[in-house]
Amino acid sequence: MREDSHLQLFGLGEYSAAMCQLTGIALREATQALLDADLSLAEQVIAMDTQLDQMWSTGEQVAIGLLALQAPVARDLRIVISALRIVADLQRLGVLAIHIANVARRRHPAHAVPSDVRPFIERMSRIGVQLADEAEAVLRTDDLAAARRLPVDDDIMDDLQRDLYHHVLAPGWRHGVAAAVDIALLARFYERFADHAVSAAQQVVYLVTGETH
Amino acid sequence: MREDSHLQLFGLGEYSAAMCQLTGIALREATQALLDADLSLAEQVIAMDTQLDQMWSTGEQVAIGLLALQAPVARDLRIVISALRIVADLQRLGVLAIHIANVARRRHPAHAVPSDVRPFIERMSRIGVQLADEAEAVLRTDDLAAARRLPVDDDIMDDLQRDLYHHVLAPGWRHGVAAAVDIALLARFYERFADHAVSAAQQVVYLVTGETH
Numbered sequence: 048m049r050e051d052s053h054l055q056l057f058g059l060g061e062y063s064a065a066m067c068q069l070t071g072i073a074l075r076e077a078t079q080a081l082l083d084a085d086l087s088l089a090e091q092v093i094a095m096d097t098q099l100d101q102m103w104s105t106g107e108q109v110a111i112g113l114l115a116l117q118a119p120v121a122r123d124l125r126i127v128i129s130a131l132r133i134v135a136d137l138q139r140l141g142v143l144a145i146h147i148a149n150v151a152r153r154r155h156p157a158h159a160v161p162s163d164v165r166p167f168i169e170r171m172s173r174i175g176v177q178l179a180d181e182a183e184a185v186l187r188t189d190d191l192a193a194a195r196r197l198p199v200d201d202d203i204m205d206d207l208q209r210d211l212y213h214h215v216l217a218p219g220w221r222h223g224v225a226a227a228v229d230i231a232l233l234a235r236f237y238e239r240f241a242d243h244a245v246s247a248a249q250q251v252v253y254l255v256t257g258e259t260h
Numbered sequence: 261m262r263e264d265s266h267l268q269l270f271g272l273g274e275y276s277a278a279m280c281q282l283t284g285i286a287l288r289e290a291t292q293a294l295l296d297a298d299l300s301l302a303e304q305v306i307a308m309d310t311q312l313d314q315m316w317s318t319g320e321q322v323a324i325g326l327l328a329l330q331a332p333v334a335r336d337l338r339i340v341i342s343a344l345r346i347v348a349d350l351q352r353l354g355v356l357a358i359h360i361a362n363v364a365r366r367r368h369p370a371h372a373v374p375s376d377v378r379p380f381i382e383r384m385s386r387i388g389v390q391l392a393d394e395a396e397a398v399l400r401t402d403d404l405a406a407a408r409r410l411p412v413d414d415d416i417m418d419d420l421q422r423d424l425y426h427h428v429l430a431p432g433w434r435h436g437v438a439a440a441v442d443i444a445l446l447a448r449f450y451e452r453f454a455d456h457a458v459s460a461a462q463q464v465v466y467l468v469t470g471e472t473h
Binding site: 104107108111114115118120121124128131132135212215216220223224225227228231232235259 | 317320321324327328331333334337341344345348425428429433436437438440441444445448472
């Protein structure tokens with residue numbers, strides 16, 4: 048491969064790490080907008096849609112351009128394949144953060160999250176942001192050991208989602224059907240966010256070792 | 261490219277069409293299991309997991325093998341790129357059908373869907389199965405016009421999902437919180453199914469024209 052293609056390959060990791068960082072910020076701010084019923088912050092997150100779509104699209108174009116012009120093989124090919132999968136995962140991360148911001152906007156000026164549910168949402172958001180941060184580091188450094196540690200964290204999110212459903216479905220629930228539906232969907236968005244963050248980071252396992260799924 | 265690679269490229273379309281057909285069957289049967297509270301049918305759908313994962317994995321391996329060994333360009337490269345995206349979409353279609361079957365299993369022997377909600381679910385399932393059928397035809401034939409017609413159908417699913425939320429959140433709702441949460445999640449699964457079916461079919465637009473997103 049030509050020298051400038053190596054630079055582009057190196058750039059793909061940095062690029063996806065930057066995109067991952069942005070999705071972590073989007074999730075943190077979406078959660079803040081949700082918990083504070085902050086309309087203007089919710090709209091800021093929703094407006095990140097264009098930027099995230101553009102980053103996804105650019106990442107794909109660079110990767111496809113490398114395939115078309117450089118015909119990479121072995122590890123270089125895996126870098127490009129994993130970049131295609133990673134930007135697709137990261138685009139979903141962004142969309143899920145925006146879904147959360149949309150719940151905040153739809154319920155404004157009311158709070159979508161009753162006070163007894165706040166600790167669950169805070170915890171899910173903290174884990175989601177942490178997974179995005181960890182995925183970012185993995186994407187930037189191709190750290191195989193760190194990539195392999197991630198799925199354990201995702202299990203915590205599954206457990207939290209189940210605990211939250213139990214809370215909503217318990218006889219003591221007194222916030223009605225609309226709040227229950229909001230919370231169930233929010234829990235799903237956080238869980239999917241965690242899943243895609245782990246999936247993006249796991250691409251590094253494929254990149255380094257060639258092992259799939 | 262070598263002659264046998266052309267056969268493999270041709271095979272990718274047929275292969276993804278077959279996988280798409282399987283997801284349509286999975287959705288239809290998951291819905292039937294849901295509406296009839298049929299545990300054994302639900303478990304049959306859930307057991308399709310292994311087969312769908314294997315098809316996804318094989319599709320990816322063939323596509324990556326073509327990239328590594330044949331260094332395809334132009335339309336041949338687009339066939340491979342789109343195959344990678346398509347099998348990822350189809351894998352999600354399968355997972356979503358299985359999520360629906362899981363709701364049926366979790367509620368068994370009770371019915372997860374109250375009788376007044378049945379028409380919504382039947383309609384969403386019909387549209388989902390129809391989209392999977394249309395996507396299958398598009399993948400088999402690379403029919404650009406048919407691929408471009410699909411997003412309109414997806415709008416109908418969005419409208420149905422909204423109508424269903426209104427129904428669940430109306431003052432007349434008398435099935436409690438647990439049923440409301442089930443229905444909200446089910447509606448989301450059907451809507452995501454439609455979205456991924458359309459996305460898979462739209463890859464044919466990229467394949468034929470090179471236009472992205």
